[in-house]
Amino acid sequence: MTTETKPKGWLGRLRAGLSRSAQSLTGGITGLFTKRRLDDEALEELEELLIAADLGAPTAAKVTAALAKSRYDKEVTPEEIKGFVADEIEKTLAPVAQPLVADPARKPFVVLVVGVNGTGKTTTIGKLARHFRDAGKSVMLAAGDTFRAAAIEQLQVWGERTGAPVIARDTGADAAGLVYDALTQARKEGRDVLLIDTAGRLHNKADLMAELTKVVRVIHKIDDEAPHATLLVLDATTGQNAHRQVEIFREIAGVTGLVVTKLDGTARGGVVVSLAERFGLPIHAVGVGETAEDLRPFEARAFARNLTGLDAEG
Amino acid sequence: MFETLSGRLGDVFDRLRKRGSLSEADVTAALREVRVALLEADVALPVVKSFVDKVRNRAVGSEVLRSVTPGQMVVKIVHDQLVEMLGAEASDLDLEVVPPAVIMLVGLQGSGKTTTTAKIGRRLAKRDKKKVMLASLDVQRPAAQEQLAVLGEQAEVNTLPIVKGETPATIAKRAMQAARFGGYDVVLLDTAGRLHIDEALMSELVEVRDISKPAETLLVADSLTGQDAVNIAQQFNDRIGLSGIVLTRVDGDGRGGAALSMRAVTGCPIKLVGVGERLDALEGFHPDRIASRILGMGDVVSLVEKAAESIEQEEAEKLARKMQKGGFDLDDFASQIRQMRKLGGMGGLMGMLPGVGKMKKQLAGANVDDSILVKTEAIISSMTPTERRNAKVIHASRKRRIAAGSGTTVQDVNRVLKQYKDLSVMMKKVNKMGQKGLMRHGLQGLMPR
Ligand SMILES: Nc1nc2c(ncn2[C@@H]2O[C@H](COP(=O)(O)OP(=O)(O)OP(=O)(O)O)[C@@H](O)[C@H]2O)c(=O)[nH]1
Ligand SMILES: Nc1nc2c(ncn2[C@@H]2O[C@H](COP(=O)(O)OP(=O)(O)OP(=O)(O)O)[C@@H](O)[C@H]2O)c(=O)[nH]1
Ligand SMILES: [Mg+2]
Ligand SMILES: [Mg+2]
Numbered sequence: 086m087t088t089e090t091k092p093k094g095w096l097g098r099l100r101a102g103l104s105r106s107a108q109s110l111t112g113g114i115t116g117l118f119t120k121r122r123l124d125d126e127a128l129e130e131l132e133e134l135l136i137a138a139d140l141g142a143p144t145a146a147k148v149t150a151a152l153a154k155s156r157y158d159k160e161v162t163p164e165e166i167k168g169f170v171a172d173e174i175e176k177t178l179a180p181v182a183q184p185l186v187a188d189p190a191r192k193p194f195v196v197l198v199v200g201v202n203g204t205g206k207t208t209t210i211g212k213l214a215r216h217f218r219d220a221g222k223s224v225m226l227a228a229g230d231t232f233r234a235a236a237i238e239q240l241q242v243w244g245e246r247t248g249a250p251v252i253a254r255d256t257g258a259d260a261a262g263l264v265y266d267a268l269t270q271a272r273k274e275g276r277d278v279l280l281i282d283t284a285g286r287l288h289n290k291a292d293l294m295a296e297l298t299k300v301v302r303v304i305h306k307i308d309d310e311a312p313h314a315t316l317l318v319l320d321a322t323t324g325q326n327a328h329r330q331v332e333i334f335r336e337i338a339g340v341t342g343l344v345v346t347k348l349d350g351t352a353r354g355g356v357v358v359s360l361a362e363r364f365g366l367p368i369h370a371v372g373v374g375e376t377a378e379d380l381r382p383f384e385a386r387a388f389a390r391n392l393t394g395l396d397a398e399g
Numbered sequence: 400m401f402e403t404l405s406g407r408l409g410d411v412f413d414r415l416r417k418r419g420s421l422s423e424a425d426v427t428a429a430l431r432e433v434r435v436a437l438l439e440a441d442v443a444l445p446v447v448k449s450f451v452d453k454v455r456n457r458a459v460g461s462e463v464l465r466s467v468t469p470g471q472m473v474v475k476i477v478h479d480q481l482v483e484m485l486g487a488e489a490s491d492l493d494l495e496v497v498p499p500a501v502i503m504l505v506g507l508q509g510s511g512k513t514t515t516t517a518k519i520g521r522r523l524a525k526r527d528k529k530k531v532m533l534a535s536l537d538v539q540r541p542a543a544q545e546q547l548a549v550l551g552e553q554a555e556v557n558t559l560p561i562v563k564g565e566t567p568a569t570i571a572k573r574a575m576q577a578a579r580f581g582g583y584d585v586v587l588l589d590t591a592g593r594l595h596i597d598e599a600l601m602s603e604l605v606e607v608r609d610i611s612k613p614a615e616t617l618l619v620a621d622s623l624t625g626q627d628a629v630n631i632a633q634q635f636n637d638r639i640g641l642s643g644i645v646l647t648r649v650d651g652d653g654r655g656g657a658a659l660s661m662r663a664v665t666g667c668p669i670k671l672v673g674v675g676e677r678l679d680a681l682e683g684f685h686p687d688r689i690a691s692r693i694l695g696m697g698d699v700v701s702l703v704e705k706a707a708e709s710i711e712q713e714e715a716e717k718l719a720r721k722m723q724k725g726g727f728d729l730d731d732f733a734s735q736i737r738q739m740r741k742l743g744g745m746g747g748l749m750g751m752l753p754g755v756g757k758m759k760k761q762l763a764g765a766n767v768d769d770s771i772l773v774k775t776e777a778i779i780s781s782m783t784p785t786e787r788r789n790a791k792v793i794h795a796s797r798k799r800r801i802a803a804g805s806g807t808t809v810q811d812v813n814r815v816l817k818q819y820k821d822l823s824v825m826m827k828k829v830n831k832m833g834q835k836g837l838m839r840h841g842l843q844g845l846m847p848r
Contacts, residue, residue, distance in 0.1 A: 133434075137444035139625040142435060202648065202676065203509030203621070233676070234553070235546035242541030256549075287651045322507065324441035324625025326653045347508065350594045352627040375508065375539065 123161045128153050131166070138392065139324055139355035144362055148173045171393040174358050178385035183367035185314060185342065187217060193225065193271040193279040195304060195311035199297060199338050200318035201330055202285030205346035205372055207236065209318050210280045211243030212372065212380035218247055222277035227267035228253035229300065230284040231260050240282050246377055249280075260284065260296065261303040268307050281312070288333035297338050315340050316369065321347045321354035328356070331364055345383070346372035353392060404654055407436035408477075416470035426458050426473060433477065441656030443629040446484075446663045454480050484659055485686035490643070490668040492519075494614050499532075499578035499586045501611045504645070505604055505635060506619035508592030511647035511673055513543065515619050516589040517550035518673065518681040524556045529584040534559035534574035536567035536607060539591035547589050554678050567591070567603055571610045588613070595634035604639050615642045617670065622646045624657040632661035641665055647673035650680070729787040732819050733779040736772050774807055778815045781805040790819060 121127055128149050135145035152169055187194040196213070198206045207230070214224045226249050230236035237253045244251035252267035264281055271279040283300065286293035304311050317340040319327055334340045348354055348371045357368060368383040411432045415421070430451050437447045457476050494500040502519065504512045516533055523529040533551045535558070537543035544561045551558035559574050571588060578586045588611060593600035608616065618632060618641050635641060644661050649672040662669055669684040779787065781804035786793050793801070798812045805811075 133438065133444060136435075136438045137626050139441075139627075142439050201623070201651065203511060205509060233546075234549035235542040238542035238545050239540070287648065289652045290650075320509065320621070320623075322621070322625060322627050322631070323623050324654065324656060325439060326441070326623045326625075326651065329652055347594075350507065350627070351596055351630045352625065356625065 121161065123153070123156045123159055128157075131170075135170075135355070138353040141325055141328075141356060141359035144177075144359040147362075167393040171389045174389035174392060175385050177358055177361050178368075178383075178389055181361045181365060181368050182383045182385040182388075183342070183369060184382050185213075185316070185369040187220075187222060187278050188313060189277070191310070191313055193268075193276040194313050195268065195271075195279045195281065195308065197281045197283065197301070197304065197312040197315045197338070198318060199283050199315060199334055199340065200285060201287050201320075204285065204318045204320040204323075205344075206230075206285065206318045207239050207243065207282050208375060209316070209344050209346060209370075209372060209380070210240065210282050211247060212377050213280055213370075214243065214247040214249045215377040216380055217278045218249065223275075224249040224278045224280065225267065225271045225274070225276045226251045227264055227279060227281040229260050229264050229267075229282045231256055231258045231263060232284040236282070236284065243377075261299045264300050265303050265307070268304060268311070272307075288330050288337075294333065294337045301338055312339075314342060316342055316344050317366075318344050318346060319357075320352075321345050321357075321371075322350060322352040323356065325356060327360060328363065331360055331366065335364065335366070340366065342367040342369045344368075344370050344372065349373040349379070354388075355392065357388075404436060404440035404656070407439065408433065411436065412470070412474045412477075415473055421470060421473070423459050426455070429473065430455055430458075437656065437659075440654035441625045441628070441660075443626050443656070443660040443664075445629060446660045449663075450480060450484060450659075481659075482687055484663050486662055486668045487686060489683050489685045490670055491683065492523075492615055492670060493642070494523075494529075494585060496614045499575070499583045500615075501575075501586050501588060501613040502615040502617065503588045503590065503608060503611060503613040504617050504619050505590050505639065505641075506592060507594065507621075507631060508540075510592065510619045510621045511645075512592065512619045513537070513547050513550065513589050514676065514678075515617075515645050515647060515671075515673055515681070516547060516587045517554045517556075518678050519671070520551070520556040520585075520587050521554035521678050522681055523585050524554070530582065531556045531585045531587065532559060532574065532578055532581070532583045533557070533587045533589065534570060535561070535589045536570045537589060537591035538565070538567060538570075539593075543589075543591065550678065568606050568610060571607045575611055586611070595631050595638070601634075601638045608639055613642075615670075616640060617643050617645050618661070618665075618667070619645045619647060620657060620661060622649045622655060622657055622672075623651055623653040626660075628657040628660040629664045632667075633664045636665040636667065641667045643667050643670035645669070645671045645673065646684070649682075650674045727823055729779050729782060729790055729819055732822065733776055733787075736776050736779075774805070774811060775815050775818070777805040778802075778807055778812055790816060 131152070132145045132149040135148055136142055140148070148170055151173055152166070156165075156169070185196075187196075198210055200206050210226060214226060217224045224247070226240055226244050228237045228240045228251055230240070231254060234256070237251075237256060241251050241253065243249075252263065252270055254263045254266070260283065267281065268279060281300075281304075283297065284293075286297065288294065301312065301315075315338055317331060317334045317338075319330065323330070331340065331343070343357075343360070343366055345354055345357060345368060354371075360366070361368070371381050371383050371388075373379045373381055411429050415425070415429050433454070434447055434451045437450065438444065442450075454473075454476055457480075458473050492502070494502075504516050504519075506512050513535070516535075520531045520533050524531045533547055533554075533556055535544040535547040537547075548558050548561065559570070559577055562570075562573070565573070567590065574586055574588065577583075588607065590604060590607065591600070593604070595601070616639060618635050620628065620631065624631070632641075632644070644665070644667050646658055646661075646669055658669060661667075669686070672682050672684050674680045674682055778801060781801045782793070786797065786801075793812075793816065795809075798809050802809045802812050
């Protein structure tokens, strides 16, 4: 990790993004607890602050209760509180921090990328293509979004940028058919990884979700173990609705892991904590920008400590 | 949107309404639940706090707690505050400038700017018969300009020809020139998605704004946004000055907190909402209706307002005292009926009550209409004062006289007497529930079973 030498390097950008994310929560905690007795009022305020970091009410209550159990009525410093909250959050996140590993025994290792509109699916595919290529794998992309205007062209640009061929049909073509073509082609060419883009869809739209099931079925037909990974791309600015997204996409498309994008903004991404608690789905990576390099592994400790305003590596 | 919030608040308010009287502690407890409900609906913390404070100030210490229907009054205060927060009136795009009027769309990555640009363009061209041009200033995202070009075709409006390698400022200048030259009424400028904390890209927007002098600067924001909504809206507003907000993906099942937060921190109206990916999926925003929907209570607000106007509080209190003493007579019955009619009769009343859908059907089946109220009133007014005070004296011959006097039949008179009797029984039950609940149950008691 060469954060010191390159300010926009490996963890630097993540940390820059995350510490911005943490600002209001941290400010809140500091303001709240400067030399203060941990009483009911203080706990209630802390609970609110956690909710305001998108952690969700049940998780906020749990963290607060844990704190109350060990420190109630004691004099506490902001640092203590931050450390405690970070540790609690880290405990929840540690088990889900799992990188996406492409099993070399699968040829191709099929990754289906799904999610609601505009979360960053296509961009994440571009980033993953770069990541796998850098790991020496041969990658192919499938332009499964045959609906949105210029979605295919967008993926083609990512193909050019990362040197990955893109299998595409015209806009309006059947997505499942295109996916069939792509998987057949990838097998024929002996590709290591096939990344399949899909159109953004709201999880509450039954017809669009049914389309997705069809895509999964077609993949199954060719390789009954594929897709080997189905990634739900979540926008970090999303609030509690993320729960519904995970719930339904998991049920209908068999989501196996998450990627959280746009963590370079001020969104705190706190919903990830309650998602981990509830679903236990692996969080493979986070997006911290719009270029191919802006993908990072998800790290529980760094995320938790940054969320509460502590140094990522402490 | 708003369903979850509506459900949560609905529960809180049901409990409030059920109580005959409210103490300050009751209100505080209810407001704590309101606060959590709002937070869980993704309304941002600072907005929630100021909201709850305002409601508390108005609810406690005013006449509310002593009023006939304190629960309803608190609900109404919450409603009014919601409307205030959302903006009282629907506001449309304001393009009353020397043409070409410029609409600049800004926002975070992926919020729906390009799609919304085409939607608005289509609407102005189709509905308002304007000559519209779309221009993409997005030199950032792959194929962004192509995306707008395709959408422009679908919307059947012109797009500024793409010239590769231009900066956003150059494109803006070219768009303005082309629009003036071509006699366009409206130019829509789609911009690249950007983070509100990205200083370089925010100054780029300022530059574009100064070149194009937009009539409308719209922040396009995702209705699924969480607590960060306030930061986003505030910073875009501080940096470039917004004239309105467009909320997208309202067709999702988001909790809608972003709508409340963004409006509250910027003071900018929500002008339009996106309700789908298709280009016709764009609607106006009606804060008042939304507020009622959030509270999931039919139009209780108008009911309370009407009741406040038409039921004289004194009369209601007099009635309440009488009922408690068990002295509810036919005069009081008549006065209840008069009040019901003032409230718009059965039909009007039913329409305003929450959760009344299925009851409405039963009522239609029972053939209840306002003419019965009119008849009932006529029958009672044909009684002598003695009869009205003491219904027991009304025997067969008196019934015939009353029927003749009111132009009704003896059966009608019997029906009224039965209703009165049922109602008196009901009143005794109501008294157990507490005096303050009386008006409501009194009215319900009039409903035939
Ligand atoms: N700042 C930031 N922007 C991102 C990130 N990931 C994606 N974006 C931007 O978000 C916008 C939407 O990204 P896309 O990849 O097109 O999203 P999508 O999910 O494929 O969208 P649809 O296919 O329309 O549903 C683009 O402007 C991306 O550049 C990220 O991690 N950080
Ligand atoms: N369901 C739904 N989808 C929408 C709505 N508005 C936009 N979208 C979708 O959201 C995704 C992103 O929309 P864009 O218009 O590309 O967003 P953008 O803000 O221009 O994105 P960038 O230019 O990358 O910042 C697309 O898949 C759109 O079809 C809406 O109101 N409802
Ligand atoms: Mg896409
Ligand atoms: Mg765009």
